[in-house]
Amino acid sequence: MNLSPMVQSFVLHFGEMGSRWGISRTVGQIYAVLFAAPDPMNADQIVAALGVSRSNVSMGLKELQAWNLVHLKHLPDDRRDYFTTPEDIWEIVRNLAEERKKREVDPTLSLLRDVMMQNPTSDADVYAQGRMSEMHDLIEQLTGWYEDVQKLDTERLIALLTLGAKVQKVLDMKDRLTLLPGRKNKTKPDNRLEVAGKDSA
Amino acid sequence: MNLSPMVQSFVLHFGEMGSRWGISRTVGQIYAVLFAAPDPMNADQIVAALGVSRSNVSMGLKELQAWNLVHLKHLPDDRRDYFTTPEDIWEIVRNLAEERKKREVDPTLSLLRDVMMQNPTSDADVYAQGRMSEMHDLIEQLTGWYEDVQKLDTERLIALLTLGAKVQKVLDMKDRLTLLPGRKNKTKPDNRLEVAGKDSA
DNA sequence: TTGTAATTTCAGTAATTTCTGAAATCTATA
DNA sequence: TATAGATTTCAGAAATTACTGAAATTACAA
Numbered sequence: 001m002n003l004s005p006m007v008q009s010f011v012l013h014f015g016e017m018g019s020r021w022g023i024s025r026t027v028g029q030i031y032a033v034l035f036a037a038p039d040p041m042n043a044d045q046i047v048a049a050l051g052v053s054r055s056n057v058s059m060g061l062k063e064l065q066a067w068n069l070v071h072l073k074h075l076p077d078d079r080r081d082y083f084t085t086p087e088d089i090w091e092i093v094r095n096l097a098e099e100r101k102k103r104e105v106d107p108t109l110s111l112l113r114d115v116m117m118q119n120p121t122s123d124a125d126v127y128a129q130g131r132m133s134e135m136h137d138l139i140e141q142l143t144g145w146y147e148d149v150q151k152l153d154t155e156r157l158i159a160l161l162t163l164g165a166k167v168q169k170v171l172d173m174k175d176r177l178t179l180l181p182g183r184k185n186k187t188k189p190d191n192r193l194e195v196a197g198k199d200s201a
Numbered sequence: 202m203n204l205s206p207m208v209q210s211f212v213l214h215f216g217e218m219g220s221r222w223g224i225s226r227t228v229g230q231i232y233a234v235l236f237a238a239p240d241p242m243n244a245d246q247i248v249a250a251l252g253v254s255r256s257n258v259s260m261g262l263k264e265l266q267a268w269n270l271v272h273l274k275h276l277p278d279d280r281r282d283y284f285t286t287p288e289d290i291w292e293i294v295r296n297l298a299e300e301r302k303k304r305e306v307d308p309t310l311s312l313l314r315d316v317m318m319q320n321p322t323s324d325a326d327v328y329a330q331g332r333m334s335e336m337h338d339l340i341e342q343l344t345g346w347y348e349d350v351q352k353l354d355t356e357r358l359i360a361l362l363t364l365g366a367k368v369q370k371v372l373d374m375k376d377r378l379t380l381l382p383g384r385k386n387k388t389k390p391d392n393r394l395e396v397a398g399k400d401s402a
Numbered sequence: 403t404t405g406t407a408a409t410t411t412c413a414g415t416a417a418t419t420t421c422t423g424a425a426a427t428c429t430a431t432a
Numbered sequence: 433t434a435t436a437g438a439t440t441t442c443a444g445a446a447a448t449t450a451c452t453g454a455a456a457t458t459a460c461a462a
Contacts, residue, residue: 004321004322004323004325004326004329005319005322006316006319006321006322006326006329006330007325007326007329009312009315009316010312010316010329010333013308013309013312017305017308017309019223019448019449020223020304020305021305022220022221022223024419024420024421025420026420026421035332035336036328036329036332036333037325037328037329038324038325038328038329042438043438043439044438052421052422053421053422053423054422054423054439055421055422055423055424055439055440055441055442056420056421056422058439058440058441059420059421059440059441062440079429079430079437079438080437080438080439081438081439089335089336089339090339093339093343103221104218104221104222107214107218108214108218111210111211111214114210115207115210115211118206118207120205120207121205121206121207122205123239124205124208124238124239125205125207125208127237127238127239128205128207128208128211128237128238128239129207131236131237132211132237134290135236135290138290138291138294141359141362141363142294142362144362144363144365145361145362145363145365147365148365148367149365152369156369158342160346160368160369161342161343161345161346162342162345162346164345164346164348164349164350166349167361167368167371168353168357168361170368170371220418220419225449225450225451226450227450227451243408244408244409245408253451253452254451254452254453255409255452255453256409256410256411256412256451256452256453256454257450257451257452259409259410259411260410260411260450260451263410280407280408280459280460280461281407281408281409282408282409
C-alpha cells in the first residue's frame with residue numbers, strides 16, 4: 001500500500017468497517033481512497049495505492065457504481081476511466097440512504113405486503129400476521145418520513161437536523177396557537193399531526 | 202423446518218436478508234421466528250422450528266442478546282431459558298438504531314477525530330484532511346439529530362415522522378411569528394436555520 | 403456431594419465470499 | 433480491419449464466515 005500515513009489509516013479503517021457495512025474490504029478501501037483524493041483516479045492508480053489486483057479493482061469499481069457511490073469521469077486525451085466521489089457529501093448521504101433502502105428495506109416491505117394477503121391457518125398465524133402488520137406499518141411510517149425528507153434541499157435538511165428534538169417545542173407552540181379559542185381548528189379530532197397554519201398571522 | 206406457510210415465508214426472508222443486514226442466516230431466522238411467535242420460546246423449540254443445530258441456536262441467541270434484540274424470560278417451574286422480542290416494536294427500532302450506531306458509526310467518528318489531530322505531510326494530505334473533516338462534521342450532525350430524536354417518547358416520535366417534510370411549513374410559520382415586530386426574537390442572529398419568507402404574505 | 407437438565411464452548415468441517423491471474427472482450431484510431 | 437490500450441470476465445485459489453457434534457461447563461435439585 002502506497003499512501004501517506006494519514007490517508008492510509010483512513011483507508012484501512014474503511015476496509016475493516018466494510019464487512020459491517022455490507023461491502024468487501026477492497027470495495028471499502030477503494031471508496032476511501034477515492035473519497036480522500038483531490039483528483040479523479042483511474043484503476044491503475046488505485047491498484048498502485050492499494051496493492052490489490054487489477055481485476056479486483058475493476059469489480060470493486062463496478063460495485064461502487066452500482067451503489068451510485070462513485071462517478072465515472074473522462075479526462076481530455078485520455079481513454080482511461082477516472083472515478084470520483086461526489087464533492088457534496090450530502091449527495092453521498094442521499095445516495096447511500098436511497099440504495100440501502102432499495103436493498104435492505106424495500107424487499108421486506110414487499111414480502112410483508114404479500115404475507116398480509118395470505119389467510120392465517122391457526123391462532124398462532126393470526127398473531128404472527130398481526131405482528132407482521134405492525135412491522136409493515138412501522139416501516140411505511142419510517143420510509144414515508146424518509147421520502148419526505150429526501151425531497152428537502154440540503155439547506156433545509158440541515159436546518160431540520162440542527163433543530164432536532166427542539167422541533168417539538170415548535171409543534172407545541174403551533175398547537176397552542178392553532179387551538180386558541182375562537183379560531184377555527186382545522187385538525188381532525190384525533191389526528192394530532194395536521195398542520196394548520198395556512199391562515200396564521 | 203416446521204412452521205406454518207405464512208411464518209415460514211417470513212422466516213426464510215429474514216434468513217436471506219440476514220447477510221445484507223450484517224447477521225447470519227440462522228440469526229435472522231431465529232429473530233424472525235421469535236418476532237412472530239405469540240409466546241416466549243426456548244432453544245429446543247427454536248431448533249424444532251428451524252431444523253438447525255442446538256449449538257447454532259445457542260450462538261445465535263447470544264448474538265441477538267448482544268444486539269439487544271431479544272430478551273431472556275423465565276417461566277415458573279421451568280429452568281430453561283425462554284426468549285422474546287419486545288412487544289413494542291418502536292422499542293425494537295430504538296435498540297436497533299442504537300446498536301448500529303455503536304457498531305457502524307461510532308468507530309468511524311472516533312477514527313476521524315484521531316485523523317484530525319495528525320498533521321498533513323503534503324498538499325494531498327491537506328485536501329484529504331479537509332474531506333475527512335467534512336465527513337466528521339456531517340456524521341456529528343446526523344448523530345446529534347439522532348440522539349435528540351432518540352429521547353422523544355414514541356407518541357411524539359410518530360408525530361414527528363408523520364409530519365415529515367411538512368415540518369418545514371411549521372418552521373416557516375414559527376419564523377413569521379417569532380420575527381413579528383415588537384416580539385423578542387430568541388434565536389441567535391447568525392443561526393442559518395432561519396427560513397426566509399419572513400415577510401411573505 | 404451426586405446426578406441431571408440446560409447451556410456453552412470449541413475444534414473440525416462445510417459453505418460462502420473475496421481475490422487473483424489469465425484469457426476474452428471492448429474501444430479508439432492508425 | 434489491424435493493433436494496442438483499457439477493461440471485464442471467469443475459473444480456481446485463498447480467506448473468511450457459518451455450522452455441527454461432542455465434550456465441557458454451569459445451575460440446580462435430590
